Amino acid sequence: MAQNCRTKLNILVTGTPGMGKTTMSSLLADAAQLRHINVGDVVKEKNFYDGWDENLECHFINENQVCTP
Template identity: 70%
Template structure:
């Protein structure tokens, strides 16, 4: 069964602390798209696989 998507999925990635969440929140407001913060979802569902010492951020378990 084919589903028609009326709005695109937009994935924003980058180095921690560069303003991705702020930018995506503003984009969401301007376009009426839903904003899903993957980091928040991973934290709520305990989907972390460790800690990256160099980048000082959690590593998300992509297989969970």
């Protein structure tokens, strides 16, 4: 069995668009000396989405693409 070499956990913050997730996550990462990655930015940069939700004004994220190493 392979040993996990990570020393820090991933923290995933989810929720409704426009509720302050990015702001809160950035502040939390700074306070805890962690790296902050905005998954929404990665999704847009790499086109990891399957469409657009007109009501929520956000992309439908393709989780398989986002989670594949």
